Amino acid sequence: MADTIKEVKHKTWAEINLSALKRNYTAVDDLIGDSCRVMCVVKADAYGHGAERCATALYEAGARDFAVSSIEEALALRSAFESRLMYDERILILGYTPPENADILAKYAIRQTVFSTEYAKALSLAAEKHGCAVLVHFKVDTGMNRLGFDSNNSAVTKILEAASYTGIVPEGIFSHFACSDEPENPMNAEQLMLFLKIDKALRERGLTLTSHISNSAAITTTPEAHLDMVRAGIILYGLEPFYPFDEDDVLRLTPVMTLKSVISHVHTVRAGEFISYGATYSPKYDITVATIPIGYADGYIRAFQNGGGVYIGDSFAPIVGRICMDQCMVDVTGIPDVSVGDEVVIFGSDKEQMRRLAKIADTINYELVCLIGKRVPRIYTE
Template structure:
């Protein structure tokens, strides 16, 4: 992460002003009493967790969310000490004691996790803040309804003993990005039932939450006490079939910018890149872009990935290699060092992350998150 001039090779430009505006837009979609958790897992979806977390808090987020405890502890180590942080993807032997000392809210999805966090509380002499996660139909992490009474009961016993405080009850949608999918109503019914059981048993949660980015945008009945936008905060639509980023009032935060490392003229019939899957149809100019799959450029976008060079969209010619790919410039005179804009907000006619997702048969979440560490993040509007 840098604010000094980056190498000409490539940079990921992160617009913190756009991120703050997105957080405010998302806040405006929920009732004033509903809190917002800014999800900054996976290094803030490739955007830089510390800088994005601070910007989100400045814009009104009350919570931060990470997947792993190590991500959450890194935020604390960076000086983010006051915000509530929920981390949810724990494995046996993870640093529960460190999480307690750091004041994290820690998700518990099963009895093994409750046992480990209770033991850590005994060792540290401090109660742990925990949130019980319910599997309402996603089938990943979370406690099954059949096992919920045991988990709730044992958590309440630990709370009575002063070892834990149950601060939240929560779950996660499977198909919120497909409005009208029957699983949405089913999961809400199961979630309400599991909430009712826990609260009647004596749990008094600070927050109840299930809404991810698409649910924040399209399912007001799922907002409860808190929403957890992730990809939407970075200006990428979680449901392109339903609406673009602009349709939701969001602006993409990341622009991926490279430079043309070499321009050369080649004859017709010239093979390009590994396997010669592209052969020049006639005499032309080729431009070398020094980014490859080691930088997160999807190899699946070979032959299809769009790049703005000059005033025209070019396509990846042949295979994306580890460190570079080629575009056919069609005979245009382009200088070495010219800008190659892979994706951005689209203001200049450049491709977007969604365009790359379509070229690679994936989702835009993956496009921004996979941009590698050797591409420096450069922050603007900080």
């Protein structure tokens, strides 16, 4: 059965260009210089691109630091590395892990984010019960108000206390910009100042840690925030961390994912007839409509019906009618030689299409790639 599945011709698929991924990593690595490391953020299945394949490709490109959201993601990643005889990578969990998992964290040398003395104590006690200690990165809340030691409330004292627990092995310290996608926002400078102040105070008290605060947007706009390490997320996958993004002055990114499908049916819809659920769309004249086997269950959400579409060759075919769970319809009137089986591109190398879809859905490109469902196979190319 497994061999048969591999041979199946897919109706809708996402092509993942690992060579483009490696080029994007190298561009970031070259930008930050030799004194700084790149932590590759591969949480949420590498933003929908496939964490295991992407992370091992990044390892081949030189990456050794990786960030995920959960212990489940970390263990899957560790297993993928070990199956390829890759053993020297460092994996950090950015989110919460129940302290009861301390022995698992220690066994697989997975770094855990610590964001309060209470959590640090619970994690340390759990580790001590198993005769082990957990590598940790302390998170400082400099304004995001999500997780972290409060930068305005004895953060230095509390981090030093947490670092003293016997089940804790301090390794790093980090924070997260709230507005780095708005380069001119004064909050960015305020957060960096707070973070540097705390890091300096800890060093003066004898606690020297690997420091990192820059995400994708800050990597490109704020070199003074590169510090010991940066966390590269969306830019690894060739997408813009904000818009407008002047690549000529910073990076030349290549989108890693191209979402494709095929035409399953072509027919004429006459003037006055209706298309799809709710009978919300009716052409004023006869049109040629193509059905595409992709819908909101695949991540091609209903919001896209208000201006979305697909490319057939160089021609854009707009969505007509409501997007269904498994299918959608596009107007191919005037596009020559459209046939069943023809390949269509939903998004890919044309960055303007991704911008258009994000604007239509009132969201960001991060969400669009993360939405692509599990039933859409990822086809990896070099």
